[in-house]
Amino acid sequence: MFSSATKIKGQGVASAYLELIALLKKYCATEIEVSINNLKRADISHYHTVDFRFFCSTFLPFRGKKIGYVHFLPETLEGSLKLPRLAKVVFYRYLITFYKRMDALVVVNPSFIPKLEAYGIPAAKITYIPNFVSQTEFYPQTATKTELRQKLGLKDRFTVLGVGQVQARKGVFDFIELAKNNPQLQFVWVGGFSFGKITDGYAELKKVVANPPSNLTFSGIVERQQMNYYYNAADLFLLPSYNELFPMSILEAFNCRTPVLLRDLELYHAIIAGYYEPAKDRAEMDIKIKQLAANPDWLTTLKDKANRAATYYSEKRLAQIWKEYYLAQAKRD
Missing domain, CATH: 3.40.50.2000 (Glycogen Phosphorylase B;)
Structure with missing residues (x-):
C-alpha cells in the first residue's frame, strides 16, 4: 500500500484508506500480507494517493501489479481547491498520467468508468468496488x-x-x-x-x-x-x-x-x-x-x-470482494 492520505486530517480519502487496511488485517491476514509505503518486492502495489514520489516508484522493478485507487478526477476537484490556472492545468494532466501509469484502477462509483474512458483509459482496466466503514467504529449507541x-x-x-x-x-x-x-x-x-x-x-x-x-x-x-x-x-x-x-x-x-x-x-x-x-x-x-x-x-x-x-455495505461482504480482486490481480500476467 502506498498512501500519504493520513497526513491531512478530515478528508474521506484517509478514512477509506484506513478502513481498507483494517479490513484486510481483520479478514484476509492469512491470504494477504500488507506493508505500508515500502519499496520491497511485491505482487501488488496499490496506490491510494498520487504523490510524485509514488509515481516515480512505479518505474522501479518488482512492483508487481500497479493498482490505482481513483478517489477523484479533475472535474470533481472543481469547487474544492482554488489553484492558479497554470497549476490546475499541470496537476490535472499529471493526475490522468498517474492513472494511465497503472495496470488496473479501482473506482468507488461506477459512474466514473465512462469518464475515465473519455480520458483514454480502457474500461477493461477499471473495476468498481464500493466504499465501506467498520461496524465496530460506527454503530447505534445505547446512550440517548x-x-x-x-x-x-x-x-x-x-x-x-x-x-x-x-x-x-x-x-x-x-x-x-x-x-x-x-x-x-x-x-x-x-x-x-x-x-x-x-x-x-x-x-x-x-x-x-x-x-x-x-x-x-x-x-x-x-x-x-x-x-x-x-x-x-x-x-x-x-x-x-x-x-x-x-x-x-x-x-x-x-x-x-x-x-x-x-x-x-x-x-x-x-x-x-x-x-x-x-x-x-x-x-x-x-x-x-x-x-x-x-x-x-x-x-x-x-x-x-x-x-x-x-x-x-458491510465490511464482511466487502472483505470477500477485495480478497477476490487482489488474488485475481496477483495471478494475472
Missing part, C-alpha cells in the same frame, strides 16, 4: 440523544448534522442558509479547512465559521473516534454536496442508523438509490427538513432504509 448532545456540548433539540471539509463543493453555503431558515432547529457541521487557504471559498467561509448563526455550530475537525457520537446525537444527516464520489460520511451515518437527506446527485443513483431521502435543491431540502422534524414516522422509515444500506 439527550445524553450524547450533553456530552458534545450541544442543545437538546432536533439536530441536523453535516460532515465533511468546509468548502463550497460540499454545499456548506446552503447548509448555512438552511440553518438561518430554521432557527427552531439545531445545525452542526463537523469538519474544517483540511487544505487551508487553497480551499475554494475560503475567505467567505472563514468569516461565517468564525461568526455563525446562533443555531449553527462548526465543530472543526474532530478525531475519528468521536464521530460516532455526532452521528448518534443527530436526528438527520444532511449532505448538500454538489459533487461527490461515494462519501464515507454517508456510510458512517447509515451504520449509525441515522436518517439521511442528500442533494439528489445522479451519481448516487447507481450506488445508494432507495436508502436516502432525495432533494433537488436547497428549497426542497428546507421543505423536507421541516417535514421530517414534525414527522417521527417518516424518520423511522429512513432509519430502516439506513439499516438496509449498512447491511449491504
Whole structure:
C-alpha cells in the first residue's frame, strides 16, 4: 500500500484508506500480507494517493501489479481547491498520467468508468468496488440523544448534522442558509479547512465559521473516534454536496442508523438509490427538513432504509470482494 492520505486530517480519502487496511488485517491476514509505503518486492502495489514520489516508484522493478485507487478526477476537484490556472492545468494532466501509469484502477462509483474512458483509459482496466466503514467504529449507541448532545456540548433539540471539509463543493453555503431558515432547529457541521487557504471559498467561509448563526455550530475537525457520537446525537444527516464520489460520511451515518437527506446527485443513483431521502435543491431540502422534524414516522422509515444500506455495505461482504480482486490481480500476467 502506498498512501500519504493520513497526513491531512478530515478528508474521506484517509478514512477509506484506513478502513481498507483494517479490513484486510481483520479478514484476509492469512491470504494477504500488507506493508505500508515500502519499496520491497511485491505482487501488488496499490496506490491510494498520487504523490510524485509514488509515481516515480512505479518505474522501479518488482512492483508487481500497479493498482490505482481513483478517489477523484479533475472535474470533481472543481469547487474544492482554488489553484492558479497554470497549476490546475499541470496537476490535472499529471493526475490522468498517474492513472494511465497503472495496470488496473479501482473506482468507488461506477459512474466514473465512462469518464475515465473519455480520458483514454480502457474500461477493461477499471473495476468498481464500493466504499465501506467498520461496524465496530460506527454503530447505534445505547446512550440517548439527550445524553450524547450533553456530552458534545450541544442543545437538546432536533439536530441536523453535516460532515465533511468546509468548502463550497460540499454545499456548506446552503447548509448555512438552511440553518438561518430554521432557527427552531439545531445545525452542526463537523469538519474544517483540511487544505487551508487553497480551499475554494475560503475567505467567505472563514468569516461565517468564525461568526455563525446562533443555531449553527462548526465543530472543526474532530478525531475519528468521536464521530460516532455526532452521528448518534443527530436526528438527520444532511449532505448538500454538489459533487461527490461515494462519501464515507454517508456510510458512517447509515451504520449509525441515522436518517439521511442528500442533494439528489445522479451519481448516487447507481450506488445508494432507495436508502436516502432525495432533494433537488436547497428549497426542497428546507421543505423536507421541516417535514421530517414534525414527522417521527417518516424518520423511522429512513432509519430502516439506513439499516438496509449498512447491511449491504458491510465490511464482511466487502472483505470477500477485495480478497477476490487482489488474488485475481496477483495471478494475472
